[in-house]
Amino acid sequence: LKDYQIYNVDNKTAYKYLQPNSQDLVSFSCDYFDVRDYRNVDKHDQIGQTQDVNKFVDDLVDLVDPFLKGILTEDGVLIINISESYRNNQSLGIPELLVVKMKAAGWKYIQQVNWVKTNPTPISTFNGFRPSTEKFLIFAKSENHFWRELRSINSDDDYRLRFNKGKVQFDSPSKRLTDFIDNHQANDFFRTPVFNKKEHLEI
Numbered sequence: 411l412k413d414y415q416i417y418n419v420d421n422k423t424a425y426k427y428l429q430p431n432s433q434d435l436v437s438f439s440c441d442y443f444d445v446r447d448y449r450n451v452d453k454h455d456q457i458g459q460t461q462d463v464n465k466f467v468d469d470l471v472d473l474v475d476p477f478l479k480g481i482l483t484e485d486g487v488l489i490i491n492i493s494e495s496y497r498n499n500q501s502l503g504i505p506e507l508l509v510v511k512m513k514a515a516g517w518k519y520i521q522q523v524n525w526v527k528t529n530p531t532p533i534s535t536f537n538g539f540r541p542s543t544e545k546f547l548i549f550a551k552s553e554n555h556f557w558r559e560l561r562s563i564n565s566d567d568d569y570r571l572r573f574n575k576g577k578v579q580f581d582s583p584s585k586r587l588t589d590f591i592d593n594h595q596a597n598d599f600f601r602t603p604v605f606n607k608k609e610h611l612e613i
Contacts, residue, residue, distance in 0.1 A: 420455060421438060421440075421473060422455070422461030422473060425476040425477060425481050428481050429481075429585070429602055430480045430481060430485055431480065431481070431482075431484070432481065432483070433477070433481050433482050433483065433486055434482075434483050434485070434486050434487070435486065435487050435488075435489070436474070436477050436481070436482065436486070436487075436488045436489070437488070437489040437490075437491075438489075438490065438491070439490075439492075440457060440458070440470055440473075440490060440491070440492055441456055441459075441492035441494075442458050442493055442495070443463065443495040443504060444458060444459070444460065444461060444466075445456050446565065447497065448548050457470060457473065460473060460603045463495075463502050463504060463507065464507075467504065467511055468502070468511065469509050470490070470492075470508060471508070471511050471512060471515050474490075474512075474517075475486060475515065477551075478515065478516055478517060478551055483551070484551060484552055484554050485550070485551070485552065486550070486551045486555070487520070487545070487549070487550050487551075487555055487557060488509070488517070488548075488549045488551070489546055489548050489549075490546070490547045490549070491525070491544060491545070491546050492504060492505050492508060492544065492545050492547060493544045494541060494545075495534065496533060496536045496541070496543075498552075499535070499536060499538070501538075501587060505522070505545045505547060508547065509522075509547060512547075512549055517549040517550070517551070518549060518550040518551070518552060518553055518555070519547070519548075519549055520548040520549060520550055520555070520596060521548050522545050522546070522547055522548070522598070523527070523531045523545070523546040523598045523599060523600070524543045524544075524545060524546075524598065524599040524600075525543060525544045525599070525600060525601075525602070526542060526543055526599055526600070526601040526602075527542050527543065527544070527601075527602070527603065527604045528601060528602065528603045528604075529591050529603045529606065530542035530604065531604065535576045541599045548609070555585050562609070563565045
C-alpha cells in the first residue's frame with residue numbers, strides 16, 4: 411500500500427497531524443512509571459517522570475482525550491500497553507487505576523489482554539511473586555465497535571463446495587474475526603520473550 415504516512419513526533423502532539431474521525435485503531439506503549447529515563451527525550455516531556463501515581467494516570471487519560479473526542483471513528487478502538495510498578499514491597503495498581511479513570515472519562519472498557527514474558531527482569535526491591543506480565547488494555551470510543559469480517563485469500567487456499575438440503579453452496583473465504591479466533595484457540599494472553607539488548611548486540 412502507498413496510502414500511509416509516518417511521523418516522528420511526540421505522542422502528546424501526534425493527534426494534531428490527524429484528521430477528525432479518521433482513525434479506526436490507535437495503539438501505543440506508554441512510559442514506565444518512575445522507572446527509567448528515555449534517551450533523547452527531555453525529562454519534562456516524559457509522562458513517567460513523576461512520583462505521583464495519580465498524576466501519571468491522569469496524564470495518560472489526558473493524552474488520549476483528543477482521540478475520544480474527535481480523532482477516532484465512531485467504532486474506533488484504543489489499545490494501551492502498560493506495566494505495573496511496585497513501591498514499599500507492594501503493587502501500585504496502575505493498570506486498574508487507569509481502567510477506572512478511563513471509564514470515568516467516557517471510554518468503553520472492552521478487556522485486558524496479558525503479555526506473559528518468558529524472560530522477565532527480576533525486581534530486587536519486591537519480595538512477592540516475580541512480576542512477569544504487562545497489560546494490553548482495550549478501550550472503545552462507543553458501544554458501536556464490532557469485530558469485522560476477516561478475509562483471507564491467497565493462491566494456496568482451498569475453495570470448497572458443499573451440499574446443504576439439496577443445494578450446492580460455496581464456502582466463503584470471509585470469516586468473522588471472532589470465529590477465526592475461536593478456530594485458532596486464541597486466548598486473552600500471548601507469550602514472548604522481552605527484547606534483550608545484550609543479545610541484540612551479539613547478533
